[in-house]
Amino acid sequence: MTQTRNLIDENGKRTDGRGIDDLREVKITVGTVKNADGSAFIEFGKNKILAAVYGPREVHPKHMAQSDRCVLRCRYHMSPFSTDTRKSPAPSRREVEISKVMREALEPAVMLEDYPRAAIDVFVEVLQSDGGSRCAGITAASVALADAGINMRDLVAACAAGKVDEKIVLDINDTEDKEGGADMPVAYMPRLEQVTLLQLDGNLTSNQFNECIDKAVGGCKMVYEIQKQALMQKYFGNETELKEEQQ
Amino acid sequence: MYDVKRRYVIPGDKIAEGNFRPLMNVVKAGNALIATRIGIAETGRDGVKVIPLSGVYIPRVNDLVIGKIVDHSSLSWEVDINSCFSAHLPAQDVFGRDFSPARDDMGRHFATGDMITARIMAFDRTRDPTLTVQDRDLGKIARGEVLKISATRVPRLIGKRGSMIQTIEQATQTRVLIGQNGIIVVTGRTPEGIKLAVRAIKMVEEEAHTANLTQRIKVLLNVPETPTPQQETQSRAPIGAPKSEEAESTIEGVEEELEVDEK
Amino acid sequence: MSSSRRSTIIVEHLRRQQMWDSLARGKRLDGRDFNEQRPLEIEVNVIKKANGSARVKLGDSEVIAGVKVETGEPFEGLENKGALIVSAEVLPTASPHAEPGPPDEEVIELARVVDRGIRESEMIDLEKLVLVPGKIVYTIFVDCSVTNADGNLFDATSYAVVTSLLTAKLPILEMQEGKVVDTGKTQPMPVTTVPVSITAARIGDYVLLDPSSEEEGCMDARITIDTADEGFCAIQKGSTGSFTVEQLKKAAETARIKGEEVRARLKELARNG
Numbered sequence: 001m002t003q004t005r006n007l008i009d010e011n012g013k014r015t016d017g018r019g020i021d022d023l024r025e026v027k028i029t030v031g032t033v034k035n036a037d038g039s040a041f042i043e044f045g046k047n048k049i050l051a052a053v054y055g056p057r058e059v060h061p062k063h064m065a066q067s068d069r070c071v072l073r074c075r076y077h078m079s080p081f082s083t084d085t086r087k088s089p090a091p092s093r094r095e096v097e098i099s100k101v102m103r104e105a106l107e108p109a110v111m112l113e114d115y116p117r118a119a120i121d122v123f124v125e126v127l128q129s130d131g132g133s134r135c136a137g138i139t140a141a142s143v144a145l146a147d148a149g150i151n152m153r154d155l156v157a158a159c160a161a162g163k164v165d166e167k168i169v170l171d172i173n174d175t176e177d178k179e180g181g182a183d184m185p186v187a188y189m190p191r192l193e194q195v196t197l198l199q200l201d202g203n204l205t206s207n208q209f210n211e212c213i214d215k216a217v218g219g220c221k222m223v224y225e226i227q228k229q230a231l232m233q234k235y236f237g238n239e240t241e242l243k244e245e246q247q
Numbered sequence: 248m249y250d251v252k253r254r255y256v257i258p259g260d261k262i263a264e265g266n267f268r269p270l271m272n273v274v275k276a277g278n279a280l281i282a283t284r285i286g287i288a289e290t291g292r293d294g295v296k297v298i299p300l301s302g303v304y305i306p307r308v309n310d311l312v313i314g315k316i317v318d319h320s321s322l323s324w325e326v327d328i329n330s331c332f333s334a335h336l337p338a339q340d341v342f343g344r345d346f347s348p349a350r351d352d353m354g355r356h357f358a359t360g361d362m363i364t365a366r367i368m369a370f371d372r373t374r375d376p377t378l379t380v381q382d383r384d385l386g387k388i389a390r391g392e393v394l395k396i397s398a399t400r401v402p403r404l405i406g407k408r409g410s411m412i413q414t415i416e417q418a419t420q421t422r423v424l425i426g427q428n429g430i431i432v433v434t435g436r437t438p439e440g441i442k443l444a445v446r447a448i449k450m451v452e453e454e455a456h457t458a459n460l461t462q463r464i465k466v467l468l469n470v471p472e473t474p475t476p477q478q479e480t481q482s483r484a485p486i487g488a489p490k491s492e493e494a495e496s497t498i499e500g501v502e503e504e505l506e507v508d509e510k
Numbered sequence: 511m512s513s514s515r516r517s518t519i520i521v522e523h524l525r526r527q528q529m530w531d532s533l534a535r536g537k538r539l540d541g542r543d544f545n546e547q548r549p550l551e552i553e554v555n556v557i558k559k560a561n562g563s564a565r566v567k568l569g570d571s572e573v574i575a576g577v578k579v580e581t582g583e584p585f586e587g588l589e590n591k592g593a594l595i596v597s598a599e600v601l602p603t604a605s606p607h608a609e610p611g612p613p614d615e616e617v618i619e620l621a622r623v624v625d626r627g628i629r630e631s632e633m634i635d636l637e638k639l640v641l642v643p644g645k646i647v648y649t650i651f652v653d654c655s656v657t658n659a660d661g662n663l664f665d666a667t668s669y670a671v672v673t674s675l676l677t678a679k680l681p682i683l684e685m686q687e688g689k690v691v692d693t694g695k696t697q698p699m700p701v702t703t704v705p706v707s708i709t710a711a712r713i714g715d716y717v718l719l720d721p722s723s724e725e726e727g728c729m730d731a732r733i734t735i736d737t738a739d740e741g742f743c744a745i746q747k748g749s750t751g752s753f754t755v756e757q758l759k760k761a762a763e764t765a766r767i768k769g770e771e772v773r774a775r776l777k778e779l780a781r782n783g
Contacts, residue, residue, distance in 0.1 A: 037303055056303060056331040064513070067373070072514040093618050099512035100615045107514060107750040109258075111274075111283060115305075116372045118331040121511075146258050149302020149399065151272065151283040154259035184745070191259040191281070194752035198733070200745035202630055209742050209762050217755055228257055235285050235300050235456065236255045 038148025046130035051140035055120030105197035131174035159219030268294030304398035313426030418468035562678020575670035592639025627736035631705035668707035676780035
């Protein structure tokens with residue numbers, strides 16, 4: 001889409017005061033849903049998103065089970081009060097698509113073959129949305145999976161980059177998403193260096209595309225550090241000795 | 248004690264590089280050994296493993312488990328063992344080879360709702376776990392208070408050679424049945440003793456990974472610091488002592504404390 | 511809820527082995543190069559009752575798209591633009607695995623990604639499709655029916671939508687005493703650019719353009735890239751695998767170059783169709 005007004009001012013400040021390479025504030029709390037096997041609550045800018053994992057557990061209905069691996073089921077859902085205008089609780093086509101790409105972003109990391117004939121259910125609930133909710137959701141879901149003790153090859157961190165005022169910026173917010181030139185959400189496995197989610201909505205030239213994907217991956221690496229911190233904090237708390245013991 | 252390197256890891260962390268054997272919760276990717284779960288990574292002579300700090304119970308053959316009878320067919324009881332897999336106790340295991348559904352009433356032997364101690368006889372990727380109660384100390388649990396902890400905390404609750412659980416049992420005059428699947432049954436002389444034992448068990452679950460836990464448990468139980476002759480010569484293995492490698496290789500904190508105790 | 515599932519096409523191990531051996535020698539099972547699309551056949555104006563239509567055959571994947579022009583209210587927040595709605599359906603005729611019923615997540619994804627390519631490229635100048643600003647606008651429906659599924663429905667469907675729009679005859683409507691009246695005359699759709707969808711599948715380290723359904727049954731991951739005149743306008747990574755950043759950059763570059771070729775073909779078709 002073509003922009004109608006300037007979204008970055010003369011001082012290089014965006015609509016929320018950030019510079020073009022600044023990530024919004026991200027806070028992750030692990031284990032907030034007591035009944036779940038694993039959970040995480042994330043605040044990504046103004047996004048407030050809850051991820052809960054149940055599993056591995058028995059598959060119902062039984063015929064859906066697969067004999068040699070686990071079935072991963074994901075649901076991305078927005079609460080009716082999460083957006084500016086009330087959203088109907090029924091799943092929209094957008095939520096169906098996002099549930100799918102979210103599952104496809106997490107599957108490469110989860111070792112499904114370790115849990116044959118079982119299911120792992122991932123529920124992502126957007127309580128308040130502000131641009132980039134699918135990235136925040138994937139980030140929280142990955143932490144929740146680790147919290148549940150599910151075998152994973154790597155964590156999955158997600159972050160979007162985009163084009164605003166013809167500049168490539170990191171982590172676009174709601175206004176930039178609605179009025180800006182392009183939105184590219186990316187999910188990334190940092191150790192394996194693999195992209196598991198890539199979408200583009202908007203217009204980018206070849207050079208802009210390359211710059212945008214590099215910037216988004218850089219953002220994913222920053223998000224990964226926050227995920228790591230949150231997990232270490234919950235599980236190892238103030239036990240610093242073991243933390244510092246290196247090979 | 249041989250040199251064992253330990254550190255905290257999250258999934259995806261590289262633990263070591265080189266010619267090490269990947270053991271539990273570790274995968275080998277090229278030359279690197281990678282953790283697949285949150286826990287404490289140990290690199291030792293026999294390989295690299297991660298002791299997990301979270302996760303549901305995944306059955307292993309020979310594990311002692313405590314389960315609840317939830318149903319029965321004409322050939323076996325269905326047992327909930329707090330895992331993602333439902334377990335079966337074959338009727339033949341109890342009634343013998345010449346079991347006959349007409350003559351032997353399954354519902355009378357184990358009824359729905361009964362708690363049993365059993366051992367996992369068989370389990371592989373293609374079928375659900377099969378149990379047996381043919382062993383000393385296995386079978387129906389007549390009474391006691393039931394609680395559930397995370398299966399990953401069971402080794403810490405038992406302690407090295409049973410030291411942690413024995414401390415709790417002695418101080419509270421209780422007997423604690425521990426299933427590898429995280430189900431625990433406490434019986435005892437007094438209700439206060441049972442309540443205190445339950446509190447201690449919950450404390451171990453919450454603080455399993457911290458140092459000086461034994462100290463704090465002893466404070467909770469009002470146990471004197473100096474070891475009494477009784478504790479040192481205690482040789483009864485606690486019910487639920489696992490045969491797997493997990494109990495031997497416990498978290499650093501436990502071993503440090505025990506070295507202090509045995510001074 | 512999105513559930514992981516087995517691929518409905520189970521490719522036998524022997525065939526898979528054949529595929530790997532072939533790829534190692536630089537060719538695909540059907541003899542194509544890695545960057546070669548299957549034969550593309552397009553027929554336009556196949557549905558007389560529609561304002562525009564096209565039947566596309568990409569290999570054996572077949573999609574029919576029909577354009578219907580109506581009037582209605584503009585979308586919220588877009589009062590000075592006409593409305594464009596692209597949807598898709600995989601008919602039960604399309605394969606032994608297709609079932610009648612509400613669209614599943616794969617079809618919803620297909621429709622949304624195709625729609626995104628058309629919308630983000632601003633292929634149709636929607637500002638020219640307003641009758642009464644804020645109240646009455648042209649509503650363009652493009653509906654696609656997949657009649658035979660043999661891999662790469664993303665590209666086949668996109669080409670069907672694009673050519674049906676390129677060759678559609680827009681009825682010229684005007685307001686007379688507050689009512690919408692059809693003047694009986696037509697004009698071409700106000701087209702600004704021709705977006706082209708290029709889809710590739712990754713099998714091991716090989717990235718193959720226009721995957722057949724057999725290749726989709728063996729693929730690790732898929733990437734659909736829509737290009738328009740200035741560059742990329744929509745991208746969707748699909749399936750449960752992953753790509754390296756380098757593979758993605760390379761795929762984007764290939765899509766841009768290949769896209770130009772296909773664009774020229776689609777434009778020519780529009781001229782002659």
